[in-house]
Amino acid sequence: MKRTLLVAAALCAAAWAHAADPVKIGFLVKQAEEPWFQDEWRYAEVAAKEKGFTLVKIGIPNGEKTMAAIDNLAAQKAQGFVICAPDVKLGKAIERAAKRNNLKVVSVDDRLVDGSGKPIESIPHMGISGYQIGKQVGEGIIAEIKARKWNMAEVGAIRVAYDQLPTGKERTTGAVDALKAAGFPAANIIDAPQAKTDTENAFNATNIALTKNAKFKHWVAVGLNDEAVLGAVRAAEGRGIKADNMIGIGIGGAKAAENELNKPQPTGFFGSVMISAREHGYQTSINLVNWITGKATPPAEVLTKGMLMTRANQAEVRKAMGQ
Numbered sequence: 001m002k003r004t005l006l007v008a009a010a011l012c013a014a015a016w017a018h019a020a021d022p023v024k025i026g027f028l029v030k031q032a033e034e035p036w037f038q039d040e041w042r043y044a045e046v047a048a049k050e051k052g053f054t055l056v057k058i059g060i061p062n063g064e065k066t067m068a069a070i071d072n073l074a075a076q077k078a079q080g081f082v083i084c085a086p087d088v089k090l091g092k093a094i095e096r097a098a099k100r101n102n103l104k105v106v107s108v109d110d111r112l113v114d115g116s117g118k119p120i121e122s123i124p125h126m127g128i129s130g131y132q133i134g135k136q137v138g139e140g141i142i143a144e145i146k147a148r149k150w151n152m153a154e155v156g157a158i159r160v161a162y163d164q165l166p167t168g169k170e171r172t173t174g175a176v177d178a179l180k181a182a183g184f185p186a187a188n189i190i191d192a193p194q195a196k197t198d199t200e201n202a203f204n205a206t207n208i209a210l211t212k213n214a215k216f217k218h219w220v221a222v223g224l225n226d227e228a229v230l231g232a233v234r235a236a237e238g239r240g241i242k243a244d245n246m247i248g249i250g251i252g253g254a255k256a257a258e259n260e261l262n263k264p265q266p267t268g269f270f271g272s273v274m275i276s277a278r279e280h281g282y283q284t285s286i287n288l289v290n291w292i293t294g295k296a297t298p299p300a301e302v303l304t305k306g307m308l309m310t311r312a313n314q315a316e317v318r319k320a321m322g323q
Helices: 001-019 035-051 064-074 090-101 130-147 166-181 199-212 226-238 255-261 277-292 314-320
Strands: 024-029 056-061 080-082 105-109 124-129 153-163 188-194 218-222 248-253 271-276 302-306 307-310
Touching: 024 035, 024 064, 024 124, 024 277, 035 080, 035 166, 035 226, 035 255, 035 277, 056 153, 064 090, 080 090, 080 277, 090 105, 105 130, 105 277, 124 277, 130 166, 130 218, 130 248, 130 314, 153 166, 153 199, 153 226, 166 188, 166 218, 188 199, 218 226, 226 248, 226 255, 226 307, 248 255, 248 314, 255 271, 255 307, 277 302, 307 314
Parallel strands: 024 056, 024 080, 080 105, 105 124, 124 302, 153 188, 153 218, 218 248, 248 271
Antiparallel strands: 271 307
16 A cells, blocks of 8 residues: 555656646747748747747758757657648658657648648647638739729739649639639739749749730739749839839738838838738747646637738738737
């Protein structure tokens, strides 16, 4: 009897010590250099400071580095990680690596999928409705086309495309559908596939599209993020297309968009549908920590909303989005 009590006491003490261990989590992002991910990290750091946990930030540009990062976190005695993977098809491999290392995992921005392309339901996710956000882009462009009294027949639309990423395709499809619903000619919509989701690759893709379609008087541009649309705007500028003949609306509302909208003279980058980097960085981290400490299991899926931010309404949009 005495031995049983001692064993029970030892187990209770071990459980208490484990519960009292300081929490450490990773925050893994596919393109650490992009302003959006820098903002997510910044807000995750705010959460870490407020709640007293340790945050490990790791860039994971490819699958090999993703797997190495998960093992590295386990070696550092982390208890979980938030991830935006370089390829959503790595979902099952990420799930297996997390289980092998006894790590809890939450996905952010891009939802992880299995081999058949279906979302992995066991991994909680925070993202956006890509299609609905895209529709906001298209509707914003149509409103500005009408405000400028442009003839749609004279307007070309660049769709900076990265269709291998499901949320990227959803966003640009939503934008294009909104344009078409408002009567924009489908024949005037031009695909510009980019090799990577950054400004340089968007610039190169748009340059090719503009070269082949010089007949249009005005231009609009959509893409999966701010960087894609900024690349399109820079390409247009290089061809002498000025702000009064260009309407580009990005997605994200991160630092890159803010810097562009705050330039002394307006550019063809008209605005951005702002999504909350704070919620995606701060709240996902809090959700994961609460899960680790047994306070609450994260919601299976949370889709955040966006607001169109322009030069004219920046302050009120940032306030409304908690930034």
